[in-house]
Amino acid sequence: MTGISPDIASFQAASAFSGAGFTTEESEVITATPGRRHIAKQLIRFGSLGLVSAIASLVLSFTNASSGNLAGLIYIISGAVLLILLARSHWLNHLVTPLIERTLSRTTDLELRDYTQVLGLQDDYRVAEVDTETDEWLTSGTLAELDLPAEGVRVLAINRADGSYIGAPGPDTEINPGDTVVLYGQEHRLQELSDRDADDTQAHKAGIEDHEHQLEAQDQDNGH
Structure with missing residues (x-):
């Protein structure tokens, strides 16, 4: 929605969120624009928080016997599956797209066009x-x-x-x-x-x- 094709945007978003930090020519397209840099920065922050929380939850689940290791593992797996389903949900994407467009219109002057659609x-x-x-x-x-x-x-x-x-x-x-x-x-x-x-x-x-x-x-x- 910031003018980048879906495959490039998806790859760069996953790289930022996971902290993989792939250095490709496409990453220069992200860092060259203030609006895209802001989005990537937020993804890096949220990804770091999520990773820390996941590690902490796993450690607590497998070290605290009184809470029940199996139940904790089930909760973690169920939560991960739910997040994956939500991320792939066309209904959710249709719901949040107008909200994202309004947010981007206030934070960046990029033309909200995708060349693959054009x-x-x-x-x-x-x-x-x-x-x-x-x-x-x-x-x-x-x-x-x-x-x-x-x-x-x-x-x-x-x-x-x-x-x-x-x-x-x-x-x-x-x-x-x-x-x-x-x-x-x-x-x-x-x-x-x-x-x-x-x-x-x-x-x-x-x-x-x-x-x-x-x-x-x-x-x-x-x-x-």
Whole structure:
């Protein structure tokens, strides 16, 4: 809800809460923003308190015979299972989401958008960076000539080998060997494109046919 994809947010939240402290490029995205730093700091504090409490409870349960070791163990396991079920509850998530959004709106000026929702990264659709080489399909002409939208693929950006960047490239733009291309489309198509030879027109035709079949199936599902 602070503009990070769910998988990254979940991993970084678990790292902060557990105290594992994974140092990845994603963690720099967290620490670079005041709002996200505040959330991570609170998770670290709550995680530390929870760990101390859990250790204390376990020690007391297994050392205080008068309280009943088995009963204490059952309480601890039951509590842990309940917390896990609550954490995975869609109902609870739906309930607390408006509260979290209001809190974030007061503590941070981040746009409360998730790029996975904006781009519709579902049903096998992905954003991928593809490194290009000589004699590959992606480097065999202009974007208009490559006709990637006909295959259900969009070129979002191009990172040139010389370090320059082209956002939302036009139809006359060419992809050069050594460039890194940011593509949006279905995962299997992006994977196939990254390995396609420059003269493999048959693969291009197959990609177009595959995309047309998918559009027809979507129209049928929508009742058109």
